Amino acid sequence: MVDRREAEELLRVLTGSPAAEFRPGQWEAIDELVARRGRVLLVQRTGWGKSAVYFVATRLLRDAGAGATLLVSPLLALMRNQIEMAERAGVRAVTINSTNRDEWAAIEDDVRSGAVDLLLISPERLNNDRFRKEVLPELAGAVGLLVVDEAHCISDWGHDFRPDYRRIARVLGLLPRGVPVLCTTATANDRVVADVVDQLGHDLTVVRGPLDRESLVLSAVELREQAARLGWLAQVLPTLPGSGIVYCLTVADTERVAGWLQSQGIDAVAYSGETDHDDRLAAEQALLDNDVKAVVATSALGMGFDKPDLTFVVHYQSPGSVVAYYQQVGRAGRAVERAEVVLLCGHEDAEIQDYFIRTAFPPKASAERVVSLLAEAAAPVRITDIEREVNARRSRIEAMLKVLEVEGAVERTGGGWQRTLQPWSYDEERVEKVTALRREEQRAMVAYAAGEECRMVFLRQALDDTDVVPCGRCDVCTGVNAAVDLNQELIDAARAYLRRAPLHLEARKQWPAGLGEPSGRIPPELQLEEGRALSAYGDGGWGSLVKQAKHDDRRVPDVLVEAAIALLDKWRPGPPGWVTWIPSTTSPGLVADFAAGLAAALGVPAIDALQRVRAGRPQREMENSAQQVGNVYGAFAVRPDPPDSPVLLVDDIADSRWTLTVAGVELRQAGAGPVFPFVLARAVSA
Numbered sequence: 001m002v003d004r005r006e007a008e009e010l011l012r013v014l015t016g017s018p019a020a021e022f023r024p025g026q027w028e029a030i031d032e033l034v035a036r037r038g039r040v041l042l043v044q045r046t047g048w049g050k051s052a053v054y055f056v057a058t059r060l061l062r063d064a065g066a067g068a069t070l071l072v073s074p075l076l077a078l079m080r081n082q083i084e085m086a087e088r089a090g091v092r093a094v095t096i097n098s099t100n101r102d103e104w105a106a107i108e109d110d111v112r113s114g115a116v117d118l119l120l121i122s123p124e125r126l127n128n129d130r131f132r133k134e135v136l137p138e139l140a141g142a143v144g145l146l147v148v149d150e151a152h153c154i155s156d157w158g159h160d161f162r163p164d165y166r167r168i169a170r171v172l173g174l175l176p177r178g179v180p181v182l183c184t185t186a187t188a189n190d191r192v193v194a195d196v197v198d199q200l201g202h203d204l205t206v207v208r209g210p211l212d213r214e215s216l217v218l219s220a221v222e223l224r225e226q227a228a229r230l231g232w233l234a235q236v237l238p239t240l241p242g243s244g245i246v247y248c249l250t251v252a253d254t255e256r257v258a259g260w261l262q263s264q265g266i267d268a269v270a271y272s273g274e275t276d277h278d279d280r281l282a283a284e285q286a287l288l289d290n291d292v293k294a295v296v297a298t299s300a301l302g303m304g305f306d307k308p309d310l311t312f313v314v315h316y317q318s319p320g321s322v323v324a325y326y327q328q329v330g331r332a333g334r335a336v337e338r339a340e341v342v343l344l345c346g347h348e349d350a351e352i353q354d355y356f357i358r359t360a361f362p363p364k365a366s367a368e369r370v371v372s373l374l375a376e377a378a379a380p381v382r383i384t385d386i387e388r389e390v391n392a393r394r395s396r397i398e399a400m401l402k403v404l405e406v407e408g409a410v411e412r413t414g415g416g417w418q419r420t421l422q423p424w425s426y427d428e429e430r431v432e433k434v435t436a437l438r439r440e441e442q443r444a445m446v447a448y449a450a451g452e453e454c455r456m457v458f459l460r461q462a463l464d465d466t467d468v469v470p471c472g473r474c475d476v477c478t479g480v481n482a483a484v485d486l487n488q489e490l491i492d493a494a495r496a497y498l499r500r501a502p503l504h505l506e507a508r509k510q511w512p513a514g515l516g517e518p519s520g521r522i523p524p525e526l527q528l529e530e531g532r533a534l535s536a537y538g539d540g541g542w543g544s545l546v547k548q549a550k551h552d553d554r555r556v557p558d559v560l561v562e563a564a565i566a567l568l569d570k571w572r573p574g575p576p577g578w579v580t581w582i583p584s585t586t587s588p589g590l591v592a593d594f595a596a597g598l599a600a601a602l603g604v605p606a607i608d609a610l611q612r613v614r615a616g617r618p619q620r621e622m623e624n625s626a627q628q629v630g631n632v633y634g635a636f637a638v639r640p641d642p643p644d645s646p647v648l649l650v651d652d653i654a655d656s657r658w659t660l661t662v663a664g665v666e667l668r669q670a671g672a673g674p675v676f677p678f679v680l681a682r683a684v685s686a
Helices: 004-015 026-034 050-063 076-088 101-113 123-127 129-142 163-174 190-200 226-239 251-263 277-288 322-329 349-358 364-376 383-389 394-406 428-450 455-462 488-499 542-553 558-571 588-602 625-632 658-669
Strands: 039-043 069-072 093-096 118-121 145-148 181-185 204-208 216-222 244-247 268-271 294-297 312-315 339-345 410-413 416-419 503-505 531-536 578-581 610-612 636-638 647-654 675-682
Touching (some): 026 204, 039 190, 050 145, 118 123, 123 129, 163 190, 163 394, 190 204, 226 312, 251 294, 268 277, 277 294, 322 455, 383 394, 503 675, 531 647, 542 558, 610 658, 647 658, 658 675
Parallel strands (some): 039 204, 145 181, 244 294, 244 312, 312 339, 531 675, 647 675
């Protein structure tokens, strides 16, 4: 028997509110876990208090002599927040993650000794061989409660599928009978709930609540051009109370938007999965303390980040899923009466979303090639060797291997990967169904932006919520939206900002491993000098004109030549004694004419020094460094006696920089002076 009064007192300590009471469903979930040792899937809106359920349940179970709680949590930011909350409830919580390796052994000892009430791990920790074999079996045998936070991540029907979550089913198999299990999420529709139940067991009791958020004021504004959206942010953010989050789809855009806001005197910081750990901590704390107006973030700042007084969430671009959108806007308005939630729709949204959809699953041919390669090998195969044989980016190969490992087709061993004896076939039907669903979600997001019905109703219906009624708060219900008369001077300043930020091209210093020839370090005397790109391809600055020139005009307009000359004047490489260019198979006239225009402006000769002696596929089709180098190595020859003075090496688009690197090595070996690469645009990967 569990004493509700005791549990409610723990809730008051946790929340710091002497008048706190359980919301409908909280006590019922706690009672199911503690008194009946049941298994619960809790689907409740963001800010409802799902974490209070497992913290209170942990304390009650520990006081009754149960073992520690094992909490699987997806994000470092979420872990840090959960540890702070646990301490308020008198629950001693610790975490094992990639940022505290030096503490792992001591933490594991504390868990074994019973000094820890709650251990937080990431799902990726379940992929660690030593943790799986040496720590997990012992821990699972003594665990008092298993909590799977953000449980929608276990389903590839969900908006944020993570393959390592699939390993949780194996953890359930290790648990002794009678160990309670709690799975929580705010973003699971009927299909995802059914998938979670199928994977984790039909003895899960599903507890669902309404998903309305009474404080959120939803609105959408279509501003196709990036300069207009930057102008809107600079004009509107200072008028909003408190602080909030501006979500972007790419890392590059978080940096670009934060830099623009800073240039306009608005306190803002960029935040993504690529941000340094200490900088992420500082950004989170600055936002919690209202020391910044906005954190400009990717979805890395999302699930579980808890700032009750967050007063706005703005999306610089539209996410690909209504469910993902609901999850992100749920960061706002938890303890304030009104929070502004604005979707800014841009022209590049669909292109970035398409990239995410295309790369969500490995192509059938690539997955089958990896499996057959490992099956044919006599010893474990390294990723560098896989790259040489499979045309896929390293990140995609790593993700592919993770999925294959979860499916039991391959295993990591001896510093590499090998095939298992388990039968495997590519589940093409499921991939096609999930991809089709992603396209449906993309279309639904377009419909949401169009605003033909109450926006909160639209979001709740997408999550299969019931008994929905118009919110009376959004722009569709009230006729009042977040559009403003934009200051044209701000838009012009934003456009100039986008165009005045040249991008550096770092020199490649090492050949990819496993190629045979070339190999090892590129000799310093053969390396490129640091180069420049006028723009990011297709961005809101010069990059849009570059894209148009490459695909429509087939010539570089004078305004781009003038901008390039202005950049060269500021950069002053060398100065170059001559100009040459990469012989292009797709845009030969565009690149050569551009190089000639730069040479004329610099007052130096344009020399056709490079010729293509071997055909290759378009370099944009090559997905990793081994494939990219193999596609261009030996493809160029240098005409006799190039000048031994510094040379400006011109191309239109730089992606991997291997074409420039290989051509530069050829030029240096033929006697040319230092090689300075210069391109119209650098490709930007989502």
